[in-house]
Amino acid sequence: MRVLFLGDIVGKSGRLCMKEQLPKLKEQYRPDLVIVNGENAAHGKGITKKIYHELLGYGIDVITMGNHTFSKSDIYQFINEADRLVRPANMEPLGYGRSTLILQVGSKRIAVSNLCAEIFMNNVTESPFACMERILAGIDVDYHFVDLHGETTSEKIAFTYQFAGRVQAVVGTHTHVQTADERIINGCAAISDLGMCGAYHSVLGRDTQEVLERFVNQEKTHYKIADGPAVLCGLLVDFDDSLHQAVKAERIQIRPQ
Ligand SMILES: [Fe+2]
Ligand SMILES: [Fe+2]
Numbered sequence: 001m002r003v004l005f006l007g008d009i010v011g012k013s014g015r016l017c018m019k020e021q022l023p024k025l026k027e028q029y030r031p032d033l034v035i036v037n038g039e040n041a042a043h044g045k046g047i048t049k050k051i052y053h054e055l056l057g058y059g060i061d062v063i064t065m066g067n068h069t070f071s072k073s074d075i076y077q078f079i080n081e082a083d084r085l086v087r088p089a090n091m092e093p094l095g096y097g098r099s100t101l102i103l104q105v106g107s108k109r110i111a112v113s114n115l116c117a118e119i120f121m122n123n124v125t126e127s128p129f130a131c132m133e134r135i136l137a138g139i140d141v142d143y144h145f146v147d148l149h150g151e152t153t154s155e156k157i158a159f160t161y162q163f164a165g166r167v168q169a170v171v172g173t174h175t176h177v178q179t180a181d182e183r184i185i186n187g188c189a190a191i192s193d194l195g196m197c198g199a200y201h202s203v204l205g206r207d208t209q210e211v212l213e214r215f216v217n218q219e220k221t222h223y224k225i226a227d228g229p230a231v232l233c234g235l236l237v238d239f240d241d242s243l244h245q246a247v248k249a250e251r252i253q254i255r256p257q
Contacts, residue, residue: 004031006234010040010198010205017230037173039066046071049078064114066149088116090131092123108142117150145169153192164188176204178233187245195233202226229256
């Protein structure tokens with residue numbers, strides 16, 4: 001089993017990058033499953049029904065989310081029917097959509113869960129540690145992959161140690177900056193943050209000038225997304241299908257020419 005995890009798609013630049021790069025990556029690496037974070041796909045905040053289908057059309061199998069899940073009101077119109085979208089299990093508002101998605105890939109039963117870390121994050125209803133224990137108690141699958149959406153590397157690494165062996169991948173998202181700490185712990189592939197798929201010349205996908213106006217001149221700003229070609233960031237993981245363990249984790253970062 002080979003799985004390609006990609007970081008937060010940010011705005012139009014990120015979506016265009018999916019359209020152009022994903023077919024090439026799929027041709028090159030032949031993943032059995034492509035899991036991408038889409039919490040910033042609609043102009044940096046949230047996702048719409050149109051964009052959800054657009055992204056699936058580019059060859060993404062599962063879209064995980066984060067603190068921006070409900071930033072576009074359109075989400076309420078389609079999230080319950082969106083059977084390829086996974087939202088954080090421990091973040092308000094609860095009661096909409098799926099926080100663990102089960103799918104069949106070949107002969108393997110796979111679960112994909114999405115949780116929010118606690119530190120510096122808002123609207124978190126429960127510790128991700130307690131929440132993950134509860135999810136694991138009610139599930140029996142061959143592979144379980146987790147997108148842990150959070151700010152700090154410490155919380156994401158600690159979570160990985162807590163669940164490594166019981167889940168087979170913990171990929172961090174949210175910071176939009178890829179960490180160089182990919183590794184395998186007890187058969188579990190891990191990286192503190194996948195990074196983003198968004199405009200390379202930007203501040204985490206946002207327009208640099210606008211962010212500078214806020215930091216330097218303390219000006220109130222809107223939310224402008226940067227244009228221009230995107231960097232694509234992710235992790236490619238190979239699993240041994242008899243042991244059900246990760247055996248190789250390769251970090252991917254493709255910068256624009
Ligand atoms: Fe994000
Ligand atoms: Fe986020």
